[in-house]
Amino acid sequence: MDRASRPVVAEFDAVHRHYRMGENVVRALDGVSVRIHQGDYFAIMGRSGSGKSTMLNILGCLDRPTAGRYLVGGRDVSQLDDDALSEVRGREIGFIFQSFNLIPQLTVLENLEVPLFYQGRVGAESRRKAEHLAERVGLGKRLEHKPLELSGGQQQRVAIARALMNDPLFLLADEATGNLDSNTEQEILALFDDLRRDGVTIVVVTHNQKVADRAEFTLWLRDGRVERLDDNRRPAEAAP
Amino acid sequence: MIRDSWRIVKLGLKSLMLHKLRSSLTTAGILFGVASVIAMLAVGEGASQQALEQYRDMGVTNVLVRSVRPEETQQSSSNMWSVLDYGITYAEADRIQNLLPQSQVVRVREVQRGVMRGEAFRVTVVVGTQPEFLEVSNMKLAEGRWLTDLDLRNQENVCVLGHSLARLLFPLENPIDQTILAGTEDRFRVVGVLAAQGRAAGPNGTTYDECAFVPLTSSRRRFGDTIRNLTTNRFELTELHEVKVKLASSDQVEGAATVLREMLRPAHQTRGDTEITVPLELLQQEEESKRMFNIVLAVIASISLLVGGIGIMNVMLATVTERTREIGIRRALGAKKKHVVQQFLVEAAVLSALGGLVGVALGMVVPRVITARFDVKTVVLPEHVLLAFCISAAVGVVFGIYPAWRAANMDPVEALRHE
Ligand SMILES: Nc1ncnc2c1ncn2[C@@H]1O[C@H](COP(=O)(O)OP(=O)(O)O)[C@@H](O)[C@H]1O
Ligand SMILES: [Mg+2]
Numbered sequence: 001m002d003r004a005s006r007p008v009v010a011e012f013d014a015v016h017r018h019y020r021m022g023e024n025v026v027r028a029l030d031g032v033s034v035r036i037h038q039g040d041y042f043a044i045m046g047r048s049g050s051g052k053s054t055m056l057n058i059l060g061c062l063d064r065p066t067a068g069r070y071l072v073g074g075r076d077v078s079q080l081d082d083d084a085l086s087e088v089r090g091r092e093i094g095f096i097f098q099s100f101n102l103i104p105q106l107t108v109l110e111n112l113e114v115p116l117f118y119q120g121r122v123g124a125e126s127r128r129k130a131e132h133l134a135e136r137v138g139l140g141k142r143l144e145h146k147p148l149e150l151s152g153g154q155q156q157r158v159a160i161a162r163a164l165m166n167d168p169l170f171l172l173a174d175e176a177t178g179n180l181d182s183n184t185e186q187e188i189l190a191l192f193d194d195l196r197r198d199g200v201t202i203v204v205v206t207h208n209q210k211v212a213d214r215a216e217f218t219l220w221l222r223d224g225r226v227e228r229l230d231d232n233r234r235p236a237e238a239a240p
Numbered sequence: 241m242i243r244d245s246w247r248i249v250k251l252g253l254k255s256l257m258l259h260k261l262r263s264s265l266t267t268a269g270i271l272f273g274v275a276s277v278i279a280m281l282a283v284g285e286g287a288s289q290q291a292l293e294q295y296r297d298m299g300v301t302n303v304l305v306r307s308v309r310p311e312e313t314q315q316s317s318s319n320m321w322s323v324l325d326y327g328i329t330y331a332e333a334d335r336i337q338n339l340l341p342q343s344q345v346v347r348v349r350e351v352q353r354g355v356m357r358g359e360a361f362r363v364t365v366v367v368g369t370q371p372e373f374l375e376v377s378n379m380k381l382a383e384g385r386w387l388t389d390l391d392l393r394n395q396e397n398v399c400v401l402g403h404s405l406a407r408l409l410f411p412l413e414n415p416i417d418q419t420i421l422a423g424t425e426d427r428f429r430v431v432g433v434l435a436a437q438g439r440a441a442g443p444n445g446t447t448y449d450e451c452a453f454v455p456l457t458s459s460r461r462r463f464g465d466t467i468r469n470l471t472t473n474r475f476e477l478t479e480l481h482e483v484k485v486k487l488a489s490s491d492q493v494e495g496a497a498t499v500l501r502e503m504l505r506p507a508h509q510t511r512g513d514t515e516i517t518v519p520l521e522l523l524q525q526e527e528e529s530k531r532m533f534n535i536v537l538a539v540i541a542s543i544s545l546l547v548g549g550i551g552i553m554n555v556m557l558a559t560v561t562e563r564t565r566e567i568g569i570r571r572a573l574g575a576k577k578k579h580v581v582q583q584f585l586v587e588a589a590v591l592s593a594l595g596g597l598v599g600v601a602l603g604m605v606v607p608r609v610i611t612a613r614f615d616v617k618t619v620v621l622p623e624h625v626l627l628a629f630c631i632s633a634a635v636g637v638v639f640g641i642y643p644a645w646r647a648a649n650m651d652p653v654e655a656l657r658h659e
Contacts, residue, residue: 062572062652083576090574097656101569105254118574122244166574 046221094163153184267595269548278603368459384432556643568655588640596632
């Protein structure tokens with residue numbers, strides 16, 4: 001399907017995020033506008049201090065813009081209160097972190113159920129879903145294991161499965177392969193490619209050119225502004 | 241809903257298991273607080289029940305006037321043969337009846353005698369009294385009959401035996417219509433046996449179970465008014481040892497006690513040879529002192545639970561700091577502040593409730609040990625146990641509020657960045 005005809009899942013409309021540091025104002029984001037359509041595979045790159053983390057936090061509804069609008073699935077969330085933002089995170093966003101961030105005292109199954117628990121949706125169905133997703137990331141036999149009994153790559157697979165539990169509008173991955181060796185990195189990236197083929201929207205923040213190269217678009221940030229937006233699609237693919 | 245609650249509790253347990261030693265040490269404060277409170281309450285309750293039982297047995301509608309042997313002066317004790325004259329008289333008993341016409345007045349004489357039947361012998365108290373004694377003392381007959389007005393009028397040589405005395409003198413036979421010997425020459429025919437009272441109440445450390453009961457008039461005729469006290473070897477002139485006054489209802493007790501005190505004061509106050517006992521007053525005093533005891537206990541309990549609670553707060557603050565990252569993760573995955581509060585409150589409550597649970601177990605064992613070792617009556621009331629447990633869980637919640645609040649108000653971004 002034509003990209004333009006797919007719905008916009010996340011939209012930055014002149015988003016600013018300023019930090020006041022005494023007399024100075026740090027413009028971590030300084031008027032960023034971008035549209036992410038359903039099924040897009042986006043990489044956000046830039047030098048250290050360019051605003052990547054800030055953008056990720058706002059994309060993930062962990063933070064709010066100081067000016068401008070941010071729309072998730074067409075809904076303006078830039079003015080929502082803490083509870084409402086939690087709700088949006090829980091329903092619409094799937095987080096994948098650099099350090100996996102599984103909860104150590106919980107089993108794989110229980111970790112997978114956490115996102116649904118906060119929506120009061122834990123039960124037989126959530127269990128089936130967890131089993132299904134664990135199967136999909138290749139960990140169907142590890143449901144009763146604790147995270148620390150798994151390798152880094154396996155933990156990150158669990159984290160990916162967890163991010164998919166709530167059928168999010170998009171996945172948000174923060175240096176998802178930063179803690180993995182290059183073989184494992186390739187496996188995870190291949191899994192992303194798989195998900196992408198199934199229509200999952202993916203946004204990755206990364207330093208790593210190899211990671212960014214797998215994405216369709218690379219958004220380059222510099223000093224809180226969009227420096228450029230690269231279209232990495234092969235011409236055949238890009239041409240509608 | 242219930243499944244979710246159980247899930248939160250289970251999560252709390254799992255998180256506590258991350259630091260088994262630390263968690264157990266933290267619960268120790270609560271544990272010993274709860275255990276000692278339950279144990280102390282059990283001891284207090286036991287003592288109080290015992291006292292209350294005793295006073296209730298004396299009769300809450302009764303006022304008891306007893307004769308008390310006065311302190312002997314050197315002069316009087318120097319003469320072995322002088323007669324010690326003290327106590328309440330027949331005339332006074334009659335006046336009491338006149339002053340309180342609605343009441344039942346029972347006259348009691350207590351004469352110490354060796355009582356014998358065949359080989360069996362026992363020094364005990366032969367109680368001379370009237371038919372009303374049975375009702376006023378709230379005692380029951382097991383066999384035969386009780387003393388009657390006719391027995392008194394005829395000064396019959398009949399007796400009714402207390403339960404354990406009957407057992408002792410007649411281990412095998414039926415005592416009814418048998419004869420016992422009191423002292424060296426006075427024979428009494430047994431006409432009845434009392435049911436076991438199992439009470440401490442009775443004259444001079446002897447329980448009524450061990451006494452023999454004879455008509456008041458027979459006691460006077462057979463033993464005389466002047467009696468040699470077997471303990472002090474002195475002759476004593478005492479007409480009555482006790483007058484029991486039973487009022488129609490307990491709200492007349494106070495007034496009657498005042499009347500009796502007024503009446504007896506002129507003749508007896510300086511010698512101090514009578515004593516008025518008002519079981520109802522003792523009962524009220526006991527209840528008052530029990531209330532005081534409970535207040536003191538509540539203060540001690542509060543202090544120990546406060547200490548336990550501070551321990552819990554301390555550990556929960558440490559836990560929250562250690563698990564900052566987990567809090568960030570949960571927030572990112574959709575947890576609202578209230579969910580985080582809930583999680584840490586439940587964890588604190590589980591921690592202290594575990595302490596409370598073990599404390600309850602310990603608190604129920606300790607009184608048994610005390611009873612077995614020191615022969616002290618203890619009573620563990622279920623409501624005390626429940627109260628102690630609920631308070632221990634509540635302590636966890638109260639002292640968990642601040643740590644949970646801290647956890648919930650962390651900035652998710654900061655929390656996720658935390659190492
Ligand atoms: N909480 C904050 N308070 C003040 N300044 C901040 C804060 N977070 C980020 N910044 C500043 O915002 C700018 C962008 O930071 P960041 O988004 O972390 O960049 P990147 O992730 O690309 O390295 C930096 O100059 C940084 O110092
Ligand atoms: Mg950064």
